[in-house]
Amino acid sequence: MPDDRRTVADPGRAAGRSARVGPPEAAVNDEFSIRRATVEDAGSMSRIATDTFVETFGHLYPPEDLAYFLLNTYSPAAQRELLEKDSVAMWLLERNGVAVGHACAGNCGLPHAEARPGDGELKRLYVLREAHNGGWGSKLFDTALAWLQKDGPRTLWIGVWSQNLGAQRFYARYGFERVGEYKFPVGNTLDDEFILRRRA
Template sequence: MRIRRATVDDAPLLSRLAARTFTDTFGHLYPAGDLQAFLADSYAVERQRTILAHPDYAVWLLELGGEAIGHAAAGPCGLPHADVQPGDGELKRLYVLAAHQNGGHGGRLFAEAIDWLEREGPRTLWIGVWSQNLGAQRFYARHGFVHVGDYEFPVGRVRDHEFILRREAAD
């Protein structure tokens, strides 16, 4: 098992992995056409390449036996909350394939992303999480994140009720 920082050359792999993990986790919530349009846009290879090339963003791949089984992404906070300040960071994605969950792998990816977000010192961190994803909410609460707002996350015609979580910068 290893975690490594993804490079621009990983864009096709990240595109496939992100679409697969999103579909495995949430695909049952959406009409097929809405899901496919969302995946084609949000996880397009070119979009992943742009993210991977941007100095303010980072993505990590969790690999087991040479196969990518999870990923995490972090960068500047883009959540729709009035208290977001320049310099705040956001854990944007954290996914592990279902067959590899509950083995501590998500926690390792989470730690890697948080360490990177706080590489220049403590700062306020944010996470958006589906309101019905109780396991993720418990996980983030254990790491000091609290529910501070709500927003809608569109996947085609469906609008998911999302929670905005925040952890204040440690003193």
């Protein structure tokens, strides 16, 4: 099963936020809320993961490549498999109970020679355009960072599309630096990805 590391941030309200301070497990403001996803959320996670990826990147790929990637990476079964792992955590950003964003974090699986078993990785960070500019991408990111460092500081990694300059600027504000590259497969299409790291 392909592992999606195409992270996308909502940097519109991120400037000036602390890189090392995360919110509690649930953050609520008006109609929006962030909550930890459970196995019962596999269907919702599949839908929001598919919707956000297609909205953001769908136009870049041949239909057959996109369909293959979505089926193998974002199916309910694939999300359930991730949600059943103790080493993985996923969150849903909801507005009035409807998912408009999500995040996923776990142990580092990026192809870098200096990655170590104890390192953590932000694997996904997506917010639908309709929910941009409210700072919720930052809140999702803070939530994932807090979980990744719940047992203390550790080296963190992120894989990001080489052309996603906004996300790269967003992560740089949190202390992440580019340390490598790799190819990210979407069907038969191979994208150029950057590997970012923040040392413990």
